[in-house]
Amino acid sequence: xxxxxxxxxxxxSSDVVSDDLYCQAQMVCVDCGSVVSEGALTHEPFGxxxxxxxxxxxxxxxxxLNLIKGLQRVTAICRILRVNKEIEDLSQTYFNQxxxxxxxxxxxFQKKEVLAGCCVLVSCRLLNWPLTTGTISCLLDADxxxxxxxxxxxxxxxxxxxxxxxxxxxxxxxxxxxxxxxxHVPEELAENSKDLTKRALALVELAxxxxxxxxxxxxxxxxxxxxxxxxxxxxxxHRLKFSxxxxxxxxxxxxxxxxxxRIAEIKEVLCKLGKEIPWVTEAVTPDNVVQQVEDIxxxxxxxxxxxxxxxxxxxxxxxxxxxxxxxxxxxxxLAEQTPNVSAVEQCEPDTERAQLPGxxxxxxxxxxxxxxxxxxxxxxxxxxxxxxxxxxHAKKRRVEQPEVKDVTGDEEISDSEIESYIRxxxxxxxxxxxxxxxxxxxx
Amino acid sequence: xxxxxxxALDIIITNVVATFRTRCHLNLRTIxxxxxxxxxxxxxxxxxxxxxxxxITASIWSSGKIICTGATSEDDAKLxxxxxxxxxxxLGFKVRFSAFKVVNVLxxxxxxxxxxxxxxTKNNRPIASxxxxxxxxxxxxxxxxxATIQVFSTGSIxxxxxxxxxxxxxxxxxxxxxxxxxxxxxxxxxx
Numbered sequence: 265x266x267x268x269x270x271x272x273x274x275x276x277s278s279d280v281v282s283d284d285l286y287c288q289a290q291m292v293c294v295d296c297g298s299v300v301s302e303g304a305l306t307h308e309p310f311g312x313x314x315x316x317x318x319x320x321x322x323x324x325x326x327x328x329l330n331l332i333k334g335l336q337r338v339t340a341i342c343r344i345l346r347v348n349k350e351i352e353d354l355s356q357t358y359f360n361q362x363x364x365x366x367x368x369x370x371x372x373f374q375k376k377e378v379l380a381g382c383c384v385l386v387s388c389r390l391l392n393w394p395l396t397t398g399t400i401s402c403l404l405d406a407d408x409x410x411x412x413x414x415x416x417x418x419x420x421x422x423x424x425x426x427x428x429x430x431x432x433x434x435x436x437x438x439x440x441x442x443x444x445x446x447x448h449v450p451e452e453l454a455e456n457s458k459d460l461t462k463r464a465l466a467l468v469e470l471a472x473x474x475x476x477x478x479x480x481x482x483x484x485x486x487x488x489x490x491x492x493x494x495x496x497x498x499x500x501x502h503r504l505k506f507s508x509x510x511x512x513x514x515x516x517x518x519x520x521x522x523x524x525x526r527i528a529e530i531k532e533v534l535c536k537l538g539k540e541i542p543w544v545t546e547a548v549t550p551d552n553v554v555q556q557v558e559d560i561x562x563x564x565x566x567x568x569x570x571x572x573x574x575x576x577x578x579x580x581x582x583x584x585x586x587x588x589x590x591x592x593x594x595x596x597x598l599a600e601q602t603p604n605v606s607a608v609e610q611c612e613p614d615t616e617r618a619q620l621p622g623x624x625x626x627x628x629x630x631x632x633x634x635x636x637x638x639x640x641x642x643x644x645x646x647x648x649x650x651x652x653x654x655x656x657h658a659k660k661r662r663v664e665q666p667e668v669k670d671v672t673g674d675e676e677i678s679d680s681e682i683e684s685y686i687r688x689x690x691x692x693x694x695x696x697x698x699x700x701x702x703x704x705x706x707x
Numbered sequence: 708x709x710x711x712x713x714x715a716l717d718i719i720i721t722n723v724v725a726t727f728r729t730r731c732h733l734n735l736r737t738i739x740x741x742x743x744x745x746x747x748x749x750x751x752x753x754x755x756x757x758x759x760x761x762x763i764t765a766s767i768w769s770s771g772k773i774i775c776t777g778a779t780s781e782d783d784a785k786l787x788x789x790x791x792x793x794x795x796x797x798l799g800f801k802v803r804f805s806a807f808k809v810v811n812v813l814x815x816x817x818x819x820x821x822x823x824x825x826x827x828t829k830n831n832r833p834i835a836s837x838x839x840x841x842x843x844x845x846x847x848x849x850x851x852x853x854a855t856i857q858v859f860s861t862g863s864i865x866x867x868x869x870x871x872x873x874x875x876x877x878x879x880x881x882x883x884x885x886x887x888x889x890x891x892x893x894x895x896x897x898x
Contacts, residue, residue, distance in 0.1 A: 398840070416841075425832055425833075428828075478843070478861075479843030479860055482840070652861045655861050672786075674785070682790065682793045682797050684759075685742060685794045685797075686798060687740075687743055
C-alpha cells in the first residue's frame with residue numbers, strides 16, 4: 265500500500281510501500297528498494313524503559329532491597345519485643361553477616377524472615393534477655409521446627425556460642441500472658457500477678473531440683489506451675505474444683521495437654537515433701553496437697569533434706585533387714601542430725617516415730633525386691649527418691665534370644681525354612697482369585 | 708583415668724541396617740503374589756518383606772537392590788540377608804548374593820550416673836551442640852569415626868555409626884568426657 269506524501273530520497277519516486285515482512289515495520293521504495301523510514305524495534309513505555317540506563321550501567325553496587333527490608337523487619341521485631349538498643353544493634357549486625365552468606369542469600373523470603381527472627385533470638389540470648397524460640401515462632405507465624413533448623417544453621421555459620429535459656433528466667437514473661445488479675449476476672453478468682461509469678465517461680469525451681477524440668481518443653485511446665493500457684497494462693501473449695509481447662513479459659517490462654525502430666529508429677533513431688541512436714545497429721549494425697557503448698561515451698565530445702573535423709577535411712581535399714589526396734593533409734597538419730605532446720609524444729613518425735621515405721625515396713629519389702637532383681641546401672645531410678653520419670657518407668661528392653669549369639673552369618677540355610685516364606689501354587693491361585701473378587705467388588 | 712571402669716558398660720545394639728544386591732531384575736508383582744509376609748507398595752515401587760528369624764524387614768526394589776533393617780547384630784543382618792536371597796531364588800529369580808554392606812548401626816548405652824548437659828556442651832564446643840528447646844539431648848559428632856552420639860541428662864546415650872566397631876570406639880571415647888560432667892544422683896545439700 266503506497267502512502268501519499270512520501271517520496272523516496274534515493275530516486276524521488278512516490279511509490280513507497282509498507283513492508284511488514286520483518287519484525288521491524290519499514291517503508292520501502294518500490295523502484296529503488298531503499299528504506300525510507302523504520303518503525304521502532306520495541307514498544308517503550310511512557311517515560312522511558314522500566315530499567316533505566318543509569319541503573320544498568322551503575323558502577324557502585326547498591327544495597328540489596330531485600331536486605332534492607334530484612335533489616336527493617338529485624339528492627340520491627342525488636343520494637344515489638346521491647347528489647348534494648350544493644351540487642352537491636354547486635355541482631356542487625358548478625359543479620360547483615362548471615363544474609364550475605366551463601367547458605368542464606370538464595371533462600372525463600374519466608375526463610376529470610378525466619379532468619380531475621382533467629383538473629384533477634386541469638387542476640388537476646390547473648391545479652392541475657394530471656395526469650396524462647398516459641399515466642400519467635402509465634403511472632404513470625406512460622407513452624408517451630410523451621411525456626412529451629414534455621415537457628416542451628418545460622419549459629420554454625422556465624423560461629424556463635426549462645427548461653428542456654430533457663431526456664432526460671434522465662435516464667436515471669438510467660439505469666440504476664442495470664443489474664444487473671446482483678447481487672448479481668450471476678451474478685452474470687454483474681455490474683456496479683458506478682459504473687460502468682462513468685463509462687464510459680466518457686467514451684468518451677470522445685471521441679472527443676474527434682475528432675476521434672478530436664479528434657480521437657482518449657483511452656484507446659486510453666487502452665488502447670490502457674491495453675492498450681494493460683495490454686496494454692498487461695499486453696500478454697502471453689503478454686504480446687506477448677507480444672508486446668510477451665511482455668512485456661514478464664515485466663516484466656518491456650519491449654520497445652522502435657523501440662524496435665526506435669527501437674528501430676530509436681531503434685532507427686534509435693535506429696536513426697538508434704539509427708540515430711542511434722543505438724544501434718546493426716547495423710548498427704550494429691551487431692552489435699554494443694555493446701556500445704558505454701559508451707560512446702562517456704563521450707564522446701566529443709567523438707568528436701570529431710571526427705572532424702574529419710575529415704576537413705578530406709579535404704580540402710582532395709583539392707584540390714586530392719587526390725588521395729590531399730591527404726592525408732594534411727595529416728596532419734598535423724599532428729600538430732602537436723603538441728604539447723606529452722607521452722608521445722610518444732611517437730612514432734614512421736615508423730616515421726618508413728619509415721620516412719622509404718623512407711624518403713626511397706627517400703628522395705630519394695631526395696632529388697634527391687635535391689636535383688638535390678639542391677640545398678642538401669643535401676644538407679646528405683647534407688648533414689650527423686651528421679652526422672654523416664655528412669656522410674658523405664659521401658660522393658662526386649663530380651664535377646666541366646667541362640668542368636670552364635671550366629672556367624674555364613675551358615676547353611678535349610679530348605680524347609682525358606683519354604684515357609686513361599687506360597688504353594690494352590691495358595692497363589694486362591695490369593696489371585698480373592699484379589700480379583702475384591703477389585704470387582706470395590707469398583 | 709582409665710576409660711573403662713570396674714563394671715563394663717552394657718552397649719545394646721538395637722538396629723543394624725545393611726544393603727545388598729541381587730544382580731538381577733526382580734518382578735515385584737510376582738514376589739507380592741507368591742511370597743508370604745510381604746507388603747506391596749506400588750506407589751513407592753517397592754516390596755516390604757518381613758522375616759521371622761532373624762527378625763528383619765527388607766525393602767526390595769525392582770532393580771535388585773535390597774535394604775535390610777531390624778537386625779540386632781552384624782552377623783544376624785548377614786544371615787537374614789542371605790535367607791532373603793534364598794527366598795527370592797526359590798521364587799524363580801536368578802539371584803546372586805553380592806555387595807553386602809552394613810550401612811548403619813544404632814546402639815544405646817546407659818551410664819550409671821546422670822549428666823550435666825550444659826557443662827558437657829561447654830567443655831566440648833564445637834563438637835557438641837545442645838538446644839534444649841529443640842531436642843532434649845546434646846549431640847556429639849565424632850568426625851573421624853563418622854559416629855553421632857546423643858547424650859541425655861538421665862545418663863542414657865544413643866550412638867549411631869557405620870559399624871559395630873566404630874560404635875564401641877565412640878562410646879569409649881565419649882565415656883571420660885561424660886564422667887567428668889556427671890551430676891550427683893542426689894540433690895546436693897544446699898547450705
